[in-house]
Amino acid sequence: MSHRVLISDLLSKPGSSRKESGAIRLDIDLTNAGVHGDAGFEATLRSLSDGLVARGDATVFADLTCNRCLEVNTEALEVPFEQVYRHEPQDEDDEMRIERGTWIDLEPAVHDEVTLSLPIVPVCTPDCLGLCPTCGANLNSDPCGGHEDETDSPFAALKDLFDT
Numbered sequence: 544m545s546h547r548v549l550i551s552d553l554l555s556k557p558g559s560s561r562k563e564s565g566a567i568r569l570d571i572d573l574t575n576a577g578v579h580g581d582a583g584f585e586a587t588l589r590s591l592s593d594g595l596v597a598r599g600d601a602t603v604f605a606d607l608t609c610n611r612c613l614e615v616n617t618e619a620l621e622v623p624f625e626q627v628y629r630h631e632p633q634d635e636d637d638e639m640r641i642e643r644g645t646w647i648d649l650e651p652a653v654h655d656e657v658t659l660s661l662p663i664v665p666v667c668t669p670d671c672l673g674l675c676p677t678c679g680a681n682l683n684s685d686p687c688g689g690h691e692d693e694t695d696s697p698f699a700a701l702k703d704l705f706d707t
């Protein structure tokens with residue numbers, strides 16, 4: 544979804560600026576991270592001699608799946624963004640077009656920065672214990688005992704035989 548802002552007032556006065564704030568609906572799905580909802584943002588729009596630059600911060604709530612224990616946690620992220628808009632973009636990768644000389648779309652800039660800011664390999668806490676490789680229990684909340692004490696198992700006795 545686009546988030547259009549009228550900027551004809553700024554373009555008629557080069558060097559002028561004003562604040563813009565609001566919310567942008569985002570739907571981002573990565574393997575272990577996602578954002579589904581409104582990103583609140585505050586930005587400063589400043590007109591250039593031949594365009595406009597938008598600089599601001601967006602706040603999103605990201606659903607992060609821990610890479611070790613697979614728990615999903617919601618985390619607030621503050622994401623700075625900056626985007627240059629021109630009537631005729633010189634670099635289509637870095638610059639966006641001012642549409643019809645009157646408005647810009649803030650959504651792609653916020654969407655891209657938020658996507659880049661999501662962790663590729665999220666962990667719920669740096670010392671997350673993860674899942675037991677044998678029974679799959681979440682070791683953070685449900686420490687399993689049984690099979691961890693190998694000396695009690697019949698296989699341990701066999702292993703002793705072969706070790707000697």
Ligand SMILES: [Zn+2]
Binds near residue numbers: 609611666667
């Ligand atoms: Zn975890």
Ligand SMILES: [Zn+2]
Binds near residue numbers: 675676679687688690
């Ligand atoms: Zn276990």
